[in-house]
Amino acid sequence: MKKITILLLTLVCFSGFSQSKSTGIINLTSNMTASFTLNNSTSKVTLILTGPSDRWFALGLGVASGFGMTSGDVLVYTTSLSDRNYVGTFAPATDASQDWTTVSDNVVLGVRTLTLERSLTNSDSNDFQLPYASTNSINLAWAKSGSVSTTLANHGGSNRGFATDTFTLTNNEFTLESASVFPNPSNGHFTLKTNVELTNINLYSQTGAFVKEIKFNSDSNEIEIALDGLSSGVYLLELKNDSEKSWKQIIIN
Incomplete structure (x- = not known):
């Protein structure tokens, strides 16, 4: 009886934490990745999408x-x-309803990282619906400009591709996204x-310039960081x- 009780408690705890599922990082092509997380508690999907910062991508x-580009989101x-x-x-038509919210848009070393959010399901017939219970995989098509340009045009045959990935259950408390920085703002001495x-912590300026690699003890879940000699301002970890991969904004007074 005791073993059964322990097992039931374990299952209850696991189900309480397993309110999201994720694809992890999907490598599409050079400078292009995608990562989807479906959150059953908030009924939101988070997409972290990277692409080249000097040209359009889709x-x-x-x-x-x-699919022949005849229909789809x-x-x-x-x-x-x-x-x-x-x-x-033809160039994809813009939806009347813009359902994705841009949470953050950062450029570092020629790579743009977008954090985007949308409801799992909505009434927009042009949007691909992502009901939590039945969405276990996703098919993707990607494309980017073959040259430096932000004007949407033919991408060329070698600048596109397809990918399929599956969702696995995740625990939001055990992802890099859940990492916290305090105090923030700080004088440059803070805890992560x-x-x-x-495995790696890199520091960048707000404009995306690499500042330094931060050395740390990987055996601890609370890392004391001292950034001395930096100008006051906003930085990215x-x-x-x-x-x-995740980004955290820090403010140094």
């Missing part, structure tokens, strides 16, 4: 190889993000707390491990 949702970044839909070989393995 990501089609729920479309597989051979697509996100396009030119000088800003737009929610669109495929209309054959994370519940998952961390790049947190990385083998399967995730």
Whole structure:
């Protein structure tokens, strides 16, 4: 009886934490990745999308190889993000309803990282719907400009591709996204707390210029960081491990 009780408690705890599922990082092409997280508690999907900062790029949702660009949901970044839909070989038409919110837009070393959020489901017929219970995989089509340009045009045959990935249950408390920095603002001495393995910490200026790599003791989940000699301002911490990357903004007084 005791073993059964312990097992039930374990299952209850696990189900309480498993309110999201994620694809992890999907490598599309050079400078292009995508990562989807579906959150059952908030009924939101978070998409972390990276692409080249000097040209347009696009990501089609729920479309597989051979779809012919005749229909489907697509996100396009030119000088800003737009929610669109495929209309054959013509430039994707802009949706009347722009359902994605840009949470952050950062450029570092030629790579733009967008953190985007949308409801899992909505009434927009042009949007690919992502009901939590039944969404276990996703087909993607991607494209980017073959040259430096933010004007949407033909991408060329070698600058596109397709990918499929599956969702697995995650625990939001055990992701890099859940890492916290305190105090913030600070005088340059602060604590970084994370519940998952961390392999690299890099510091960038607000404009994306690399400042330094931060050395730390990977055996601790609370890392004391001292950044002396920096000018006051806003900086970005790049947190990385083998399967995730996350950004944290810090303010130094």
